[in-house]
Amino acid sequence: MRTVSRKPGCPSIALVVSAPTADDLAPMTDQAFERAVPSGPATGLIFLCDHASNAIPEAYAGLGLDRAALATHIAYDIGAAAVARALAHRFAAVAILARWSRLLIDLNRGEDDPTLVMKLSDGRVIAGNRDAGRQEIERRLRLYHAPYHRAIDDEIARSRVAGHVPALISIHSFTPSWKGRRRPWEIGVLWDRDARLAAPLIGRLAAGGFVVGDNEPYSGELENDCLYRHGTANGLPHVLIEIRQDLITEPAAPARMAERLAAILDAALADMGPPQLQFTRPLPLTKGNSMDEGTRTEIEAAVFRRLVAHLRARTDVQNIDLMITAGFCRNCLGDWYREAAAEKGISLEKDEARGVVYGMPPSEWKRLYQKTATPEQQAAFEASQKAHK
Numbered sequence: 001m002r003t004v005s006r007k008p009g010c011p012s013i014a015l016v017v018s019a020p021t022a023d024d025l026a027p028m029t030d031q032a033f034e035r036a037v038p039s040g041p042a043t044g045l046i047f048l049c050d051h052a053s054n055a056i057p058e059a060y061a062g063l064g065l066d067r068a069a070l071a072t073h074i075a076y077d078i079g080a081a082a083v084a085r086a087l088a089h090r091f092a093a094v095a096i097l098a099r100w101s102r103l104l105i106d107l108n109r110g111e112d113d114p115t116l117v118m119k120l121s122d123g124r125v126i127a128g129n130r131d132a133g134r135q136e137i138e139r140r141l142r143l144y145h146a147p148y149h150r151a152i153d154d155e156i157a158r159s160r161v162a163g164h165v166p167a168l169i170s171i172h173s174f175t176p177s178w179k180g181r182r183r184p185w186e187i188g189v190l191w192d193r194d195a196r197l198a199a200p201l202i203g204r205l206a207a208g209g210f211v212v213g214d215n216e217p218y219s220g221e222l223e224n225d226c227l228y229r230h231g232t233a234n235g236l237p238h239v240l241i242e243i244r245q246d247l248i249t250e251p252a253a254p255a256r257m258a259e260r261l262a263a264i265l266d267a268a269l270a271d272m273g274p275p276q277l278q279f280t281r282p283l284p285l286t287k288g289n290s291m292d293e294g295t296r297t298e299i300e301a302a303v304f305r306r307l308v309a310h311l312r313a314r315t316d317v318q319n320i321d322l323m324i325t326a327g328f329c330r331n332c333l334g335d336w337y338r339e340a341a342a343e344k345g346i347s348l349e350k351d352e353a354r355g356v357v358y359g360m361p362p363s364e365w366k367r368l369y370q371k372t373a374t375p376e377q378q379a380a381f382e383a384s385q386k387a388h389k
């Protein structure tokens with residue numbers, strides 16, 4: 001697993017208390033998240049707020065913390081939820097927000113991250129997490145973590161089916177001082193390798209008069225965090241916006257901040273232009289096996305070669321049937337190959353790239369194996385094209 005240097009602000013160490021009984025909790029999966037702007041067509045924007053709430057399910061008795069402690073930044077990102085909701089309304093886009101505190105389980109961490117369930121935060125012991133073992137963590141993963149991430153997957157699927165390559169925008173906030181040091185940035189833009197949205201956003205925020213942190217106060221490079229999992233792994237443009245909490249604490253402040261951010265975000269999205277899928281890292285492993293990035297890339301390439309070998313052997317499978325059932329065929333694979341080559345600055349002829357998949361010129365394969373489509377196949381093809389835009 002890639003080692004990540006965490007900046008201060010992400011104190012580490014995990015693990016939890018004896019589980020409340022199922023009767024105590026019995027949460028519905030939809031209680032794991034809030035979906036703001038619930039209806040209407042999917043757009044090309046999805047807002048996220050992993051640390052929206054400081055609520056703790058009743059059976060956990062506040063994890064042993066008093067109300068004052070739960071009102072601080074250790075429990076949630078103060079002001080972030082209001083900004084995320086306001087932005088979602090402004091763009092008529094959906095927002096997925098956490099329903100429970102990050103102290104219960106941190107939705108912006110992978111399943112094996114040691115900071116998934118914090119024992120300590122900003123010097124304070126989280127009593128309700130002190131004795132939690134793997135079983136309790138698994139329970140929280142199942143009840144609170146997985147449904148949130150499924151909701152994001154569902155939104156991405158909805159947007160993709162509607163023909164978008166959605167941009168994911170995650171809203172967080174940070175405490176103005178950490179370990180006695182004042183943080184100068186008003187807004188931090190966190191990103192990993194995909195700068196498509198981060199770069200124009202940093203420029204536009206600075207031009208708009210903000211003191212901007214580029215991967216400050218934290219680094220956006222964290223394997224299996226929320227944007228890695230949904231943005232990087234799906235080739236979607238994404239960015240994490242960290243807002244300093246003192247700027248969004250007053251009751252009317254989040255709405256004002258959202259209004260300023262909306263104009264800037266609009267401009268940054270226009271700078272980026274309509275996005276394509278773009279992959280900057282191999283796919284993440286969700287269960288902490290350590291493997292270097294080069295090896296993972298080779299494994300992914302081996303799987304592609306095996307898929308191609310399979311399709312070459314199964315000449316009985318017609319492209320039109322692949323299109324009807326799955327929305328892609330051999331030609332699509334060849335075109336994706338061509339697009340990936342173009343990203344590396346290599347321009348290939350269409351038939352040259354498709355030939356990699358066919359193992360011969362496409363016209364030759366067509367002559368040898370392609371059957372004339374029946375009227376039923378034609379009709380099914382048109383229907384499936386219409387259904388998936």
Ligand SMILES: [Zn+2]
Pocket residue numbers: 050051077172173
């Ligand atoms: Zn946060």
